[in-house]
Amino acid sequence: MSRVFSEQEQVRRDTLKKITALGIDAYPAAKYEVNANAKDIKANYERNKLDYKNISIAGRLMGKRIMGKASFAELKDSTGRIQIYISRDEICPTEDKTLYNEVFKKLLDIGDFIGVKGYVFTTQVGEISIHVTELTLLSKSLKPLPIVKEDAEGKVHDAFTDPELRYRRRYVDLVVNDHVKDVFIKRSKIISSMRSFFNNYGYLEVETPILQPIPGGAAARPFKTHHNALDMPLYLRIANELYLKRLIVGGFDGVYEFAKDFRNEGMDRTHNPEFTVMEIYVAYKDYHWMMEFTEKMLEHVTTEVLGSNEVTFAENKINFKAPYARVPILEAIKTHTGFDVAGMKEAELREVCKKLDIETDESMGVGKLIDEIFGEKCEHHYIQPTFITDYPKEMSPLCKKHRDNPELTERFELMINGKELANAYTELNDPIDQLERFQDQLKLSEKGDDEAMFIDMDFVRALEYGMPPTSGMGIGIDRLVMFLTNQQSIQEVLFFPQMKPEKKAPTVELNDNEKLVLEILKKEGSLELSFLKEKSGLSNKQWDKTIKGLTKNKLAQVSKVDENLMIDLI
RNA sequence: GACUUGUUAGCUCAGCUGGUAGAGCACAUCCCUUUUAAGGAUGGGGUCCAGGGUUCGAACCCCUGACAAGUCACCA
Numbered sequence: 001m002s003r004v005f006s007e008q009e010q011v012r013r014d015t016l017k018k019i020t021a022l023g024i025d026a027y028p029a030a031k032y033e034v035n036a037n038a039k040d041i042k043a044n045y046e047r048n049k050l051d052y053k054n055i056s057i058a059g060r061l062m063g064k065r066i067m068g069k070a071s072f073a074e075l076k077d078s079t080g081r082i083q084i085y086i087s088r089d090e091i092c093p094t095e096d097k098t099l100y101n102e103v104f105k106k107l108l109d110i111g112d113f114i115g116v117k118g119y120v121f122t123t124q125v126g127e128i129s130i131h132v133t134e135l136t137l138l139s140k141s142l143k144p145l146p147i148v149k150e151d152a153e154g155k156v157h158d159a160f161t162d163p164e165l166r167y168r169r170r171y172v173d174l175v176v177n178d179h180v181k182d183v184f185i186k187r188s189k190i191i192s193s194m195r196s197f198f199n200n201y202g203y204l205e206v207e208t209p210i211l212q213p214i215p216g217g218a219a220a221r222p223f224k225t226h227h228n229a230l231d232m233p234l235y236l237r238i239a240n241e242l243y244l245k246r247l248i249v250g251g252f253d254g255v256y257e258f259a260k261d262f263r264n265e266g267m268d269r270t271h272n273p274e275f276t277v278m279e280i281y282v283a284y285k286d287y288h289w290m291m292e293f294t295e296k297m298l299e300h301v302t303t304e305v306l307g308s309n310e311v312t313f314a315e316n317k318i319n320f321k322a323p324y325a326r327v328p329i330l331e332a333i334k335t336h337t338g339f340d341v342a343g344m345k346e347a348e349l350r351e352v353c354k355k356l357d358i359e360t361d362e363s364m365g366v367g368k369l370i371d372e373i374f375g376e377k378c379e380h381h382y383i384q385p386t387f388i389t390d391y392p393k394e395m396s397p398l399c400k401k402h403r404d405n406p407e408l409t410e411r412f413e414l415m416i417n418g419k420e421l422a423n424a425y426t427e428l429n430d431p432i433d434q435l436e437r438f439q440d441q442l443k444l445s446e447k448g449d450d451e452a453m454f455i456d457m458d459f460v461r462a463l464e465y466g467m468p469p470t471s472g473m474g475i476g477i478d479r480l481v482m483f484l485t486n487q488q489s490i491q492e493v494l495f496f497p498q499m500k501p502e503k504k505a506p507t508v509e510l511n512d513n514e515k516l517v518l519e520i521l522k523k524e525g526s527l528e529l530s531f532l533k534e535k536s537g538l539s540n541k542q543w544d545k546t547i548k549g550l551t552k553n554k555l556a557q558v559s560k561v562d563e564n565l566m567i568d569l570i
Numbered sequence: 571g572a573c574u575u576g577u578u579a580g581c582u583c584a585g586c587u588g589g590u591a592g593a594g595c596a597c598a599u600c601c602c603u604u605u606u607a608a609g610g611a612u613g614g615g616g617u618c619c620a621g622g623g624u625u626c627g628a629a630c631c632c633c634u635g636a637c638a639a640g641u642c643a644c645c646a
Contacts, residue, residue, distance in 0.1 A: 007615050008580050008597055063606085070603035087603065110596080124604050146581040147596055149607035157607050158582045158595055164638045165581095176581095219646045239646090265645050266571085371646085395646080413646090423646070451646075474646095489639095500637065 008144045012109055016140050019107050022098065026140040032115040034058050039079035045120050045128050052120035057082070057130065058138060060175065061112045063147075066105055072129070075116065080178075083129040084116055091135055104135060111141030111175075148176050167497050180492075186305060187481045187493055191258060193301045194278060203254030203280065208243035210236060210260065216459065217241030217398070219451040220263040223273075236262035241398065241472065242459045244281045245427060248470050249462045256280035258477065269489045270419070273498050276477040285471040287410045287426040291387050294414060294422060294473055295322035298385070306484060313417050313483050316383050324385040324414070329374055332388060336378045341370060343407065349373075363448040367395030382415035397437040397453055399425035414475075416483060424473035431463035 005013065019026050036055040045052050059077030069088040074081050088100040108114065117134040146160040159177075160166065166173040166180075174181050195205065213232070215222035217239030227234050240259045247255045262274050282290070302309045302320040309321040327335075330342045339352050349369040353360045358376050360369060370392050382388070389412040390402055402408035410426035428434050438455040445452035481493040491497035 006580060011597065065605055065609085066602085067605065067609080068602040070605090072605050074606090083606075085604070089603090106598095121604095123606090125606070127604090127606075129604085144580045144596065147607095148581080149595075151607040153607095155607080160581065162577095162581090162638085164577090167638095221645085263645085266643090268645090269640090271645075420646080502637085 037079040038082035058115040113139035254282040279474040281472040290471040380418035422475040427470040429467040
């Protein structure tokens with residue numbers, strides 16, 4: 001494969017050769033002992049100067065300011081940036097000034113990893129810096145990074161902002177945009193904060209299959225794949241609910257999993273085909289307990305990770321301090337539409353939808369119709385964390401019937417900023433009821449609902465052995481992270497959001513037109529431009545492209561002789 | 571899936587009514603021992619997303635396509 005390098009890339013490759021020629025290994029194998037980092041030095045040097053007499057630090061070179069025999073440069077490690085000061089005669093005490101004049105000044109580029117040893121001091125301008133006594137190249141960078149600069153007022157210049165480039169080259173984004181890195185650090189902290197919250201309760205973190213013969217536990221279109229040895233279809237999981245409940249059957253008191261789920265649906269600001277969900281199931285609990293558990297968890301996480309329960313998201317301030325409001329879905333509909341839909345049959349609900357200007361179709365049953373009314377008319381009103389409870393039975397086939405009303409289920413969804421964040425049930429543990437619900441789903445699917453659930457007979461069998469009363473909850477981690485980091489797009493909280501493949505690299509081979517013109521030139525030697533154009537028989541556009549291609553590849557050149565443009569082979 | 575907008579140097583962006591491509595940073599060469607987004611001077615660097623059309627002439631106008639972003643639709 002032949003690659004085309006930009007001028008700057010070519011310069012760096014040449015530089016690499018020069019480094020090697022000087023006997024320097026641009027990619028040394030040995031470990032580099034580090035005893036300090038940028039953040040720590042900046043935070044503690046003033047108070048404790050003696051500790052910073054002999055430090056060793058490593059990172060990327062992020063900027064050079066050369067002033068003759070001395071220079072300043074920026075070093076960036078995982079904790080931040082620090083300035084380094086290099087004086088020629090200090091790192092080159094003998095007559096040989098190569099390390100400074102050649103290696104540092106000319107052969108080190110922005111983006112290279114270097115290690116420096118030296119001592120910390122404060123410059124005349126008052127910046128804490130490292131006075132370098134020893135400089136080591138740790139890894140050469142062959143591609144130029146975008147140069148993002150920040151001025152004294154904190155204003156960013158030439159920011160690297162193009163979303164496509166940022167997502168496709170997340171590594172560059174992370175190197176250059178500290179605020180992006182911070183989002184992902186926060187994401188990690190949110191997850192570990194949740195994990196320790198669950199562990200403190202004594203619940204067990206588990207792993208369940210991602211490849212499933214029956215994709216269950218949610219209403220969604222799955223990805224399908226094929227196992228060769230078994231010669232059978234397998235699906236990427238859309239949820240892990242049914243497996244976690246099997247573990248409750250098996251006797252664990254509480255199990256949870258941070259799971260990647262996969263749904264073969266559209267992509268937009270809040271949907272990525274693979275996404276992370278945390279599901280937890282706890283025995284001997286119900287959904288009332290789970291509401292308290294959920295609000296306590298969110299209060300805990302926001303306190304621990306953000307140091308506050310108040311979160312700004314877009315133009316809204318959201319308060320995660322428990323407790324949260326609890327609103328039955330039918331009450332929410334009554335409040336926001338004026339219609340009391342309790343006990344309504346499908347036909348009556350359709351009538352209500354019509355009056356509310358909500359589109360319906362034949363495949364929609366009672367559950368979907370109610371869900372539609374709520375989604376259209378109510379959902380967006382719930383900005384502050386709110387538990388919407390007691391959903392209709394038909395839209396919750398894995399959820400236990402409501403203890404007071406058999407048409408409803410003991411289910412809640414947690415709404416935040418008008419969006420669903422978490423979903424929880426008092427789990428259905430009656431195997432006979434469960435099988436009937438699955439069969440109802442089958443009818444829905446026959447009616448054309450392509451998201452209705454499959455019947456999972458092994459799951460029914462597990463329930464037949466007996467599952468204790470259990471409550472379960474699932475929470476979308478990506479969306480939670482979006483809320484807590486004030487990001488409006490899911491792509492900003494995923495390191496590598498799904499993208500279409502990149503365009504193919506351009507070829508350097510000549511196309512047919514170029515070959516044709518080249519043949520004519522080879523035969524004739526030197527020709528007048530308009531004559532050659534006519535002879536080639538190409539359209540204006542094609543001629544233009546072709547001759548530009550040839551001159552670019554240095555195969556032909558155009559020159560002006562008197563008043564005529566001549567084309568020659570090179 | 572629909573609509574809107576965008577795609578020009580390594581990065582951020584200009585580019586007039588169609589007349590052969592511009593800036594800042596970065597890069598290269600030279601000068602400079604405490605500077606700080608940007609010291610000074612000089613210079614190099616382009617498949618103007620791709621393909622086709624109109625035109626004497628296209629980065630610019632027209633058509634088709636690719637990719638992205640935004641809005642909407644769809645989506646427990």
